[in-house]
Amino acid sequence: MKKRVVIVGAGFGGLELSATLSEKLGDGVDITLVDQNDSFVFGFSKLEVMFGRATPAEVRIPYRTIAKPGVRFVQQTVAAIDPEAKRVTTDRAVFEADYLVIALGADYDAGATPGLAEAGNEYYSMSGADRIRSVLPAFTRGNAIVGVCGAPFKCPPAPSEAALLLHDHLMRRGIREQCTITLVMPFGSPVPPSPDTSRALVAAFAERNIAFVPSRQVRQLSAARRVAVLDDGSELPYDLFLGIPKHVAPQVVQASGLTENGWISVHPRTLETRYPGVYAIGDVSNPGTPKAGVFAEGAARSVASALIAALTGVGQQEPYAGAGSCYVEFGGGQIGRVDVDFFSGPKPTGSYQAASAALRADKEHFASSRRARWFGMSR
Ligand SMILES: Cc1cc2nc3c(=O)[nH]c(=O)nc-3n(C[C@H](O)[C@H](O)[C@H](O)COP(=O)(O)OP(=O)(O)OC[C@H]3O[C@@H](n4cnc5c(N)ncnc54)[C@H](O)[C@@H]3O)c2cc1C
Numbered sequence: 212m213k214k215r216v217v218i219v220g221a222g223f224g225g226l227e228l229s230a231t232l233s234e235k236l237g238d239g240v241d242i243t244l245v246d247q248n249d250s251f252v253f254g255f256s257k258l259e260v261m262f263g264r265a266t267p268a269e270v271r272i273p274y275r276t277i278a279k280p281g282v283r284f285v286q287q288t289v290a291a292i293d294p295e296a297k298r299v300t301t302d303r304a305v306f307e308a309d310y311l312v313i314a315l316g317a318d319y320d321a322g323a324t325p326g327l328a329e330a331g332n333e334y335y336s337m338s339g340a341d342r343i344r345s346v347l348p349a350f351t352r353g354n355a356i357v358g359v360c361g362a363p364f365k366c367p368p369a370p371s372e373a374a375l376l377l378h379d380h381l382m383r384r385g386i387r388e389q390c391t392i393t394l395v396m397p398f399g400s401p402v403p404p405s406p407d408t409s410r411a412l413v414a415a416f417a418e419r420n421i422a423f424v425p426s427r428q429v430r431q432l433s434a435a436r437r438v439a440v441l442d443d444g445s446e447l448p449y450d451l452f453l454g455i456p457k458h459v460a461p462q463v464v465q466a467s468g469l470t471e472n473g474w475i476s477v478h479p480r481t482l483e484t485r486y487p488g489v490y491a492i493g494d495v496s497n498p499g500t501p502k503a504g505v506f507a508e509g510a511a512r513s514v515a516s517a518l519i520a521a522l523t524g525v526g527q528q529e530p531y532a533g534a535g536s537c538y539v540e541f542g543g544g545q546i547g548r549v550d551v552d553f554f555s556g557p558k559p560t561g562s563y564q565a566a567s568a569a570l571r572a573d574k575e576h577f578a579s580s581r582r583a584r585w586f587g588m589s590r
Contacts, residue, residue, distance in 0.1 A: 353450030405561025
């Protein structure tokens with residue numbers, strides 16, 4: 212009988228893992244890829260949607276286009292995970308695995324920030340980004356806040372990108388002078404591992420009159436007084452709040468007993484949990500790297516090498532490198548790039564490529580190469 216690999220979650224991590232296993236092993240292995248949704252969306256597409264540059268339908272990539280030897284995609288919701296038995300129960304079936312990989316990402320807990328759901332907006336979910344698209348036209352003057360409500364959060368540059376793109380949006384509408392923009396972030400600098408990237412972002416904020424409030428997060432929103440209360444008790448008035456909600460592991464993962472300090476604890480180099488043959492990759496896990504698609508992909512490639520070695524008896528696992536590149540939107544069509552490395556040295560390091568129009572082609576290639584590789588779509 213073929214060995215069974217069950218991958219729960221078809222995001223950056225699950226898609227990269229299933230594509231790599233299929234490329235290397237073809238029909239020689241039985242891969243089940245489970246996701247509750249019918250389509251994948253790049254995280255950065257939510258910025259496109261919130262500022263009205265694309266509709267949700269335009270950025271969704273349907274899973275039905277996946278046609279990979281050995282891979283069966285099932286659209287089901289995972290209801291229980293038994294890591295000891297390597298068994299996953301969904302709303303419709305039970306899947307037994309020889310190797311189980313959990314790639315369920317991070318969920319949002321809007322309720323952890325009182326007032327956020329009633330008196331604010333979040334742009335980290337597709338529904339939230341879509342709602343902002345319809346809320347933004349009504350904002351014509353006053354104070355806008357882009358505020359982080361908890362750490363860790365996905366894609367550390369994304370709040371800075373939202374503040375810069377909001378500036379562009381308000382400029383285009385000719386109302387920038389009537390509005391303030393404040394960015395509230397829990398870190399001391401926008402991208403802590405890369406001082407050069409942080410310096411470039413802080414300079415861009417200053418040029419655009421965006422107030423940057425470092426080392427703070429938003430604790431609650433008062434609907435009645437229209438103020439955001441920060442974690443030191445200080446208050447900022449707002450008319451438009453674009454939030455990054457507190458992130459949590461999906462409920463089904465918390466119930467599995469695999470979490471420690473909120474996230475699945477894994478060996479940072481092998482991504483294996485304390486259960487043999489059970490791995491966790493991407494945002495749901497805590498190997499010591501940021502929550503970002505490129506890190507989920509890197510983890511997937513490492514786990515793929517482990518499974519290929521185990522299934523073929525050839526080679527060995529390539530340790531998870533903990534390094535990746537991110538493109539950073541500066542607005543005005545300018546894109547910067549930051550390359551970060553969390554494991555090679557005694558502390559994380561990062562290098563920066565200055566924002567330019569030329570790097571847009573690189574970012575577009577990043578997206579189109581994944582569409583081609585994971586979904587077989589033409590570029
Ligand atoms: C605004 C924004 C901008 C971003 N920009 C970038 C960027 O430029 N570069 C970058 O690298 N990263 C970026 N990211 C981060 C990136 O999107 C995530 O870090 C990445 O998607 C994580 O991959 P993952 O595989 O761990 O999880 P995900 O991609 O979130 O996939 C998890 C999957 O699990 C599924 N799932 C969850 N629960 C269940 C369940 N119970 N049953 C079935 N299925 C379930 C979900 O439907 C989802 O498809 C950005 C994120 C945001 C919000």
